[in-house]
Amino acid sequence: xxxxYTDWKQALRSGLLGGVIVVVLSLIGIVAAFINTYVIHxxxxxxxxxxLGPVMALSLTAIRKATNKQPGFLLLTAAIxxxxxGLVILALAGLGQVINLRAMFLNASPDLYAIYAYxxxxxxxLLLRLLVCVIVSLLTAGFTLLPARIKTALGQGLLYIxxxxxxxxxxxxxxxxxxxxxxLFQWMxxxxxxxxxxxxxxxxxxxxxxYWRYGRPKVKRITDPKKQKVVRWGTLAGLGVILIFLPNILxxxxxxxxxxxxLFILMxxxxxxxxxxxxxxxxxxxxxxxxxAYTIGVxxxxxxxxxxxxxxxxxxxxxxMAFISGLLLGLPILxxxxxxxxxxxxxxxxxxxxxVLSDWLKPWLGGTQGIQxxxxxxxxxxxxxxxxxxxxxxxxxxxxxxxxxxxxxxxRLRDSRLGRTWMAxxxxxxxxxxxxxxxxxxxxxxxxxxxxxSGIGGTLFAAKIxxxxxSSFQFLVSINILSLIIVGGxxxxxxxxxxxxxLIGLPELLREFAEYRYLFYGAALVAMMLTKPEGLWPEAxxxxxxxxxxxxxxxxxxxxxxxxx
Amino acid sequence: xxxxxxxxxHTYYGNIHALKGVSLKVEExxxxxxxxxxxxxxxxxxxxxxxxxxxxxxxIVFMGEDLAKYKPHQIVQKGIAMVPEGRRIFARMTVMENxxxxxxxxxxxxxxxxxxEWVFELLPRLKERRxxxxxxxxxxxxxxxxxxxxxxxxxxxxxxxxxxxxxAPVLVEAIFDTIVKINKEGTTILLVEQNALMALSVxxxxxxxxxxxxxxxxxxxxxxxxxxxxxxxxxxx
Ligand SMILES: Nc1ncnc2c1ncn2[C@@H]1O[C@H](COP(=O)(O)OP(=O)(O)OP(=O)(O)O)[C@@H](O)[C@H]1O
Ligand SMILES: [Mg+2]
Numbered sequence: 026x027x028x029x030y031t032d033w034k035q036a037l038r039s040g041l042l043g044g045v046i047v048v049v050l051s052l053i054g055i056v057a058a059f060i061n062t063y064v065i066h067x068x069x070x071x072x073x074x075x076x077l078g079p080v081m082a083l084s085l086t087a088i089r090k091a092t093n094k095q096p097g098f099l100l101l102t103a104a105i106x107x108x109x110x111g112l113v114i115l116a117l118a119g120l121g122q123v124i125n126l127r128a129m130f131l132n133a134s135p136d137l138y139a140i141y142a143y144x145x146x147x148x149x150x151l152l153l154r155l156l157v158c159v160i161v162s163l164l165t166a167g168f169t170l171l172p173a174r175i176k177t178a179l180g181q182g183l184l185y186i187x188x189x190x191x192x193x194x195x196x197x198x199x200x201x202x203x204x205x206x207x208x209l210f211q212w213m214x215x216x217x218x219x220x221x222x223x224x225x226x227x228x229x230x231x232x233x234x235x236y237w238r239y240g241r242p243k244v245k246r247i248t249d250p251k252k253q254k255v256v257r258w259g260t261l262a263g264l265g266v267i268l269i270f271l272p273n274i275l276x277x278x279x280x281x282x283x284x285x286x287x288l289f290i291l292m293x294x295x296x297x298x299x300x301x302x303x304x305x306x307x308x309x310x311x312x313x314x315x316x317x318a319y320t321i322g323v324x325x326x327x328x329x330x331x332x333x334x335x336x337x338x339x340x341x342x343x344x345x346m347a348f349i350s351g352l353l354l355g356l357p358i359l360x361x362x363x364x365x366x367x368x369x370x371x372x373x374x375x376x377x378x379x380x381v382l383s384d385w386l387k388p389w390l391g392g393t394q395g396i397q398x399x400x401x402x403x404x405x406x407x408x409x410x411x412x413x414x415x416x417x418x419x420x421x422x423x424x425x426x427x428x429x430x431x432x433x434x435x436x437r438l439r440d441s442r443l444g445r446t447w448m449a450x451x452x453x454x455x456x457x458x459x460x461x462x463x464x465x466x467x468x469x470x471x472x473x474x475x476x477x478x479s480g481i482g483g484t485l486f487a488a489k490i491x492x493x494x495x496s497s498f499q500f501l502v503s504i505n506i507l508s509l510i511i512v513g514g515x516x517x518x519x520x521x522x523x524x525x526x527x528l529i530g531l532p533e534l535l536r537e538f539a540e541y542r543y544l545f546y547g548a549a550l551v552a553m554m555l556t557k558p559e560g561l562w563p564e565a566x567x568x569x570x571x572x573x574x575x576x577x578x579x580x581x582x583x584x585x586x587x588x589x590x
Numbered sequence: 591x592x593x594x595x596x597x598x599x600h601t602y603y604g605n606i607h608a609l610k611g612v613s614l615k616v617e618e619x620x621x622x623x624x625x626x627x628x629x630x631x632x633x634x635x636x637x638x639x640x641x642x643x644x645x646x647x648x649x650i651v652f653m654g655e656d657l658a659k660y661k662p663h664q665i666v667q668k669g670i671a672m673v674p675e676g677r678r679i680f681a682r683m684t685v686m687e688n689x690x691x692x693x694x695x696x697x698x699x700x701x702x703x704x705x706x707e708w709v710f711e712l713l714p715r716l717k718e719r720r721x722x723x724x725x726x727x728x729x730x731x732x733x734x735x736x737x738x739x740x741x742x743x744x745x746x747x748x749x750x751x752x753x754x755x756x757x758a759p760v761l762v763e764a765i766f767d768t769i770v771k772i773n774k775e776g777t778t779i780l781l782v783e784q785n786a787l788m789a790l791s792v793x794x795x796x797x798x799x800x801x802x803x804x805x806x807x808x809x810x811x812x813x814x815x816x817x818x819x820x821x822x823x824x825x826x827x
Contacts, residue, residue, distance in 0.1 A: 445683070449691045452680035459640060459674065461666035461695035461743070 036087040040106035043083030044113020054132040055541050063218035064190030080110040084162035100166045107162025111155040174239045182232030193218040202276035272418040280417040282533045287424035288482050289529045293521035294435045295478025296506050301516030303471035304451025306367040309374025313347045313476040315498040317483020320346045322396035336402040347480020355472035382495040395494035399487050420489045514560025523561045593618045599648035601638045608634045610802040621773050623781045623789040626799035632782040636749045640672045641665040667695050671745035677732045681725030692742030709738045730761040747778045754785045786823035790814045
């Protein structure tokens with residue numbers, strides 16, 4: 026009896042919380058904003074999902090926490106939770122009729138109440154809303170009672186519908202590049218979302234596949250070393266082919282995103298050496314990006330007309346400039362650690378930006394107007410075949426080549442003696458010095474290598490947009506690069522790729538969410554850091570440190586040999 | 591000529607006068623121990639010898655050569671390695687990588703590989719755990735690793751700063767056994783310890799340091815019997 030009582034209270038509490046979440050989401054305006062953003066055309070919208078989602082999620086919590094696990098009881102628990110959520114929503118609507126909430130909350134509008142009431146008259150509409158809340162909660166409970174296999178299949182199917190449905194606009198945009206192939210998929214989509222028939226087919230396919238795969242071993246382990254080799258090279262070749270055709274598959278708009286992500290990967294790989302490997306917190310990293318870009322600009326732009334070099338003539342000079350400025354910045358800050366280092370490097374980044382902005386250097390660097398008409402890179406052999414790389418798709422290949430080179434160098438550095446030395450310095454500078462490490466040279470090489478990579482990023486950036494302005498080299502760029510390293514996993518090379526995709530690529534894909542984009546994005550980031558504090562793809566050693574349970578159990582302090590002494 | 595001669599050194603931290611004329615000698619093949627209370631200047635003495643701190647007065651002579659002109663990493667190359675206070679292993683590097691860093695200054699790959707075997711023989715526990723990350727080792731294993739790491743430099747003189755700190759009694763004994771073994775195999779040791787009883791038992795000679803001054807010097811056995819030492823450092827009345 027006691028149990029039942031606490032379970033009810035628990036269900037009630039969950040339900041109320043679910044309702045409150047819906048109310049909050051409504052009052053900040055995102056429910057109304059997305060009521061016409063369909064997941065399945067004319068069937069269910071993102072706005073409706075934002076109402077039903079929290080209701081269902083909190084019913085699920087109530088069911089999970091319930092101590093009495095009898096099916097009937099669970100259904101009751103869910104119903105109570107759903108009812109409570111629905112009542113909270115109704116309370117908002119009711120309150121809105123009596124007093125003018127709009128004075129305080131701009132979004133508590135009649136439109137919102139109409140959405141709550143499914144565009145019906147208030148009384149029957151709101152009762153319908155209440156009923157739906159209870160029904161979806163009951164469905165949630167019913168779902169948990171299903172056998173695991175069916176549950177997995179249903180879950181997968183629904184997940185795919187939501188994800189593909191939300192990405193409908195992006196996918197239709199992508200399809201538009203596919204010519205006649207697009208016709209094969211056209212029926213699946215309707216007005217930037219899934220069509221009903223498309224949703225059904227997608228659901229049957231994905232759920233069916235999940236049902237079939239359930240319980241089967243994921244992939245057969247290949248033990249034969251020869252076959253392993255074939256598989257490895259096969260995967261690499263496949264990946265290569267995909268990477269080569271990616272701009273054609275994805276089209277212009279996605280290529281632009283890819284280029285941006287690529288530039289950030291380049292710089293991330295460089296900063297990862299400085300911060301991740303050597304443990305030197307550099308907040309002025311954007312300076313080297315600027316130096317790379319501006320060197321190209323000054324040397325190639327006919328507008329300034331000093332040199333009129335070609336891109337490839339200027340390229341090595343730009344890298345040299347970045348490298349040398351890395352050394353120069355390294356020199357004065359060798360003795361600094363932690364916070365002090367961060368502040369001084371931050372200052373350095375700002376100095377560079379202010380220098381390029383200054384009137385004093387305007388004749389050479391263009392001041393606020395920046396530098397236009399930067400020479401695009403030309404590839405090929407003069408007289409035989411040449412091509413000027415101008416489009417986003419062309420630049421994609423250049424950036425891809427840059428990334429491959431830089432990633433290769435970064436991997437080699439990490440596994441080298443120098444890489445170990447950086448790591449030792451990061452772990453304990455005093456002891457590293459006591460081991461005989463020359464910390465001056467070691468730190469300087471870290472800075473210079475990082476600067477070099479960033480410089481490469483800068484040159485490609487200049488080549489990509491053809492004109493540069495001081496405003497492209499804000500402090501925020503440094504912070505973004507640092508964040509993508511943290512999100513991916515400090516010191517992890519694959520982490521840089523994942524981090525850049527998540528941090529630079531994702532917000533672009535979230536354009537669907539218009540001005541709420543950063544809200545979703547921020548929520549996703551917080552969730553990510555809470556669930557994976559070591560990063561999305563952490564370096565193996567770091568993973569060990571943060572997830573203690575993953576390490577072999579520490580043995581007792583006693584030595585077996587001395588125990589009987 | 592002694593292996594190491596510390597002559598009347600004065601070391602400062604800013605205005606703080608930490609060592610006020612410390613002199614000591616270590617002969618080839620000896621274990622010499624330096625005992626003293628908290629803040630007496632034991633760590634400061636070792637750090638001055640290793641070159642991390644510079645004496646304002648006095649000099650340090652190793653194998654007949656004044657160390658004043660050498661940088662810390664060059665002093666390691668001369669043959670002085672240190673097991674720092676509080677272990678301070680490289681926590682996010684594996685046992686193997688820690689040991690490799692210990693041999694950082696050495697170019698003779700062949701000899702390094704042999705010494706690795708030697709170190710694993712001395713401390714077999716480390717061999718089992720060579721792929722484990724340093725930070726996940728137990729306290730005792732970390733101490734072993736710190737010792738092994740210093741040995742990988744194949745020093746003529748090993749400076750050890752409180753190797754028994756924070757370890758269970760059985761482990762303390764094991765550590766001291768290792769110290770004796772290392773010494774028997776030809777490494778001279780200057781040992782700093784709070785655990786005066788154990789340290790004096792294994793040491794040939796000992797020095798007592800109080801607030802930056804050497805106040806006593808004798809053989810290990812004699813110091814153990816000295817009533818003043820017994821009262822202050824051995825907890826006997
Ligand atoms: N970095 C520092 N800055 C200022 N004073 C310091 C510094 N390090 C040590 N001291 C001071 O120098 C004196 C000697 O310190 P030291 O670390 O050598 O003592 P110790 O004998 O090793 O003590 P313990 O047994 O506690 O390790 C102490 O008074 C200490 O406060
Ligand atoms: Mg000390």
